[in-house]
Amino acid sequence: MALTGTDGTATSVAMPSCPGTHTYQRESGRTRAMDSAARAFASLPPLFTFTVDVEIHPGGACAAAPTRRLLDLLEASDSRGTFFILDDVARTDPSLVREIAGRGHEVASHGYAHRHLATETPECFRTGMAGARSRLADLAGRAPTGYRAPYFSLTPAAGWVPAVLAELGFAYSSSLLPARNPLAGWPGAPRRPFRWDGGLLELPVPLARFGPVAVPFLGGMYLRWLPGWRLKALARNWAAADGGGALWSYCHPYDLDTAERLGWRADVGRFASLMLWLNRRSTLPRLQGLLEGRRSVPFTARLPELVAQAPIWRPAP
Numbered sequence: 001m002a003l004t005g006t007d008g009t010a011t012s013v014a015m016p017s018c019p020g021t022h023t024y025q026r027e028s029g030r031t032r033a034m035d036s037a038a039r040a041f042a043s044l045p046p047l048f049t050f051t052v053d054v055e056i057h058p059g060g061a062c063a064a065a066p067t068r069r070l071l072d073l074l075e076a077s078d079s080r081g082t083f084f085i086l087d088d089v090a091r092t093d094p095s096l097v098r099e100i101a102g103r104g105h106e107v108a109s110h111g112y113a114h115r116h117l118a119t120e121t122p123e124c125f126r127t128g129m130a131g132a133r134s135r136l137a138d139l140a141g142r143a144p145t146g147y148r149a150p151y152f153s154l155t156p157a158a159g160w161v162p163a164v165l166a167e168l169g170f171a172y173s174s175s176l177l178p179a180r181n182p183l184a185g186w187p188g189a190p191r192r193p194f195r196w197d198g199g200l201l202e203l204p205v206p207l208a209r210f211g212p213v214a215v216p217f218l219g220g221m222y223l224r225w226l227p228g229w230r231l232k233a234l235a236r237n238w239a240a241a242d243g244g245g246a247l248w249s250y251c252h253p254y255d256l257d258t259a260e261r262l263g264w265r266a267d268v269g270r271f272a273s274l275m276l277w278l279n280r281r282s283t284l285p286r287l288q289g290l291l292e293g294r295r296s297v298p299f300t301a302r303l304p305e306l307v308a309q310a311p312i313w314r315p316a317p
Ligand SMILES: [Zn+2]
Pocket: 053, 055, 110, 114, 149, 150, 151
């Protein structure tokens, strides 16, 4: 059990619920990594939305313990987040969904299966999503209004998805990466919030330029791997270019899970599997730094303001 104190000594804390040997570094005081992250993000606005994609990792990580660690982290800064929950998690660990909702966070949907939208058909997607939404509604006590596509895979090949989501009762989506990207992207889409025909609000992934590349810098491997000076430059870049947009971060429970064994993920390949497994200890202090002097509120609390500012966007046919 290893806790890192202000004097640098380490003890540890086991998190509840997950079988096995999951342990977490818990900061009982400030650390240099946390201070460095706080400085890197100083140019970002004081209000944002901390989002989590809650899924069962193919490497075998349990979602429950690190998800509870994230709930604690948010609540320590008087923040609440938006948790996009995959149907697999809702079916296998319903108590976790109840707990997220009961602690005042937003329960939203990460889909009924973790696969690219381009591989879906409208019929299967409609049926699967209706079931997933209903399950979350039963567990959380209210129907989810938000959706996030696996892999941010709302691309031109899945342009029919927003209409189906609106038909099912969703109010917003946070599923589109408005640039070229190795996994999925919609180059040319707006970088600020917009509405689809039919009214669904879309909240694109916040991007900042790194030379010719647009980087979704506030989440996943980018947040974990980029050096502090680069994150600082990207945060300034975002504030200068998109400061009036909607800021949000994203992470996964496995990003914190230092106990998971290395496994090869067929969906991302061996190199990305290794990168997803290494350097997980850097995630927590960076998230702490992001929450320093900044407060997260769920997307649902920001919707009226975001919808009022969002123009309709019609992709070119
Ligand atoms: Zn996912």
